[in-house]
Amino acid sequence: MSQRRWNRLSAEQAAVVCAMGELLTVVEDFGALALVVCGPALLALPLRRRLPVTALCTTLPAIATGHLLLPSMIAMYVVASSRTQSRIAGPCVVLFTAALCPWPLSEVATMTRTDLLNTMEVAALLSIGPSALGQLARARAGTQAQLTRLESSWAREQRLGAEQAVIRERARLARDMHDSVSHHVSIIAVQAGALRAAESDPDKRADVESIRTHSVRALEELRDMVGVLRGSDLLATAPTSGPHLADLQGLAAESGLDVTTDLEALAEHSWPDDVETTGYRIVQEALSNVRKHAPGASVTLSAMLTEDHGALILEVRNGPTEQQPEHTGLPSGRHGLAGLMERAEHLGGQLTARPSAGGGFLVRAVLPL
Structure with missing residues (x-):
């Protein structure tokens, strides 16, 4: 596991622990309603990666009743970090609505304008804040992925450039070998053939024939090596013959x-x-x-x-x-x-x-x- 991924998981795990610790704030009035809304909200958190929208919907009753706030915020963060901006508007509005509505709903009649504005401000923070952080994390991950692709592309270009340099150097060596070495060996072979034709002593003819044979063989091997050097396959190591x-x-x-x-x-x-x-x-x-x-x-x-x-x-x-x-x-x-x-x-x-x-x-x- 990479260090970056470990850090991300550690941060989310810390948030989940904090969400469980949030139960301490409602322990005094923990009744049937708190049990009904808090239990599913906490149990839904492990599903936030595989089913982020389902986890968010499961946590909405807890935030609507005011018992737990963190589970919905964590789920909203995961939704925002895994989806495009156009696809998080709906979940964000749903969370805003759940956080905006007071519990019980009959308290709306007794709310003053200041209370309503404060409630809207809190609902906006609870919904837009995690959405913005999730989109920021998504953008950061996309930037990091793009940088990784650029680094891979740069490394590939560097490797191709090095291979092209090797091919050019091999072609230069092939030209030098063909133009210089083959010239001298060809002269040896031709002159040895002419000397063999003019020589009457059998022993000397045999020696001259050996010189000619080895010269011709050297030219053949040189031809094969020049062919390898001129080839574009960098893995070629020896002539086939x-x-x-x-x-x-x-x-x-x-x-x-x-x-x-x-x-x-x-x-x-x-x-x-x-x-x-x-x-x-x-x-x-x-x-x-x-x-x-x-x-x-x-x-x-x-x-x-x-x-x-x-x-x-x-x-x-x-x-x-x-x-x-x-x-x-x-x-x-x-x-x-x-x-x-x-x-x-x-x-x-x-x-x-x-x-x-x-x-x-x-x-x-x-x-x-």
Whole structure:
């Protein structure tokens, strides 16, 4: 329950208690008439929210006889706070009339002009006062609701503006990737193809063909990523034609490393698309790091399931190397392992990369299924 609603209920409950306490003012002449009019008036108060007009009508005899005033005022307040101004005129007039008529009615003949004016003044206060307060509460609630709608609309506009900014930035990145990266990779692919056609040595032709194949594959993946960046779906995270875990055997063979594989567990299961892509990229980056930092080292690539078959475990473990890493001139942003950890955490898994016993290195990923 909100604080505002609690305050409102507390105020009304206090008023109801005061209405019950008003019985003390008529305790001296509490007879059959007082019992007939006061009992229903107090019993009607709990119905004021669900049946406000009925509760008001039930309290009218009590105010007409002058025994209780608060029950009618409380009921009138609820009627006014739950209805439009045009719909409270009738209940307000009825309450004014009930408060205006003296009891017994025969006393009208003995009333002076001053008494009549005083009675009209009291009747107006008893009827118009609660009506005005109820309309004020209704207007305040409407204003608060309008402010809430405006805040929601503003928050929605802010969110849409942020999404549009993301879409524009993604489009800019797509243009830059297409215009710059694809240009250089295309030149590599074309020149590798021309060199392959002119080369007669079979070993060199195979090396050049590998360069061309990887260049073409890089262009295909770049094309898919540009398509994702240009898409309007902010939830798009990967191209639909992403790599698969079934390709790990070929990846190991193409790596140029001495790789021993144990991937039988991959054939025993079907994998979600995000696990397929994430697992492949983790192994790809781990093998690339071995080529850069531990050339000539033996590598073991293994895949296994946890005992409850709830997660896939991928391990890339390399032994020590006596060769010094070659200075290839390739840029290194030192973001590879950090990116892999983010990929694993995005799936609710974890990735650890640490030196292993004997001077090697271990990359271990646990990917929930």
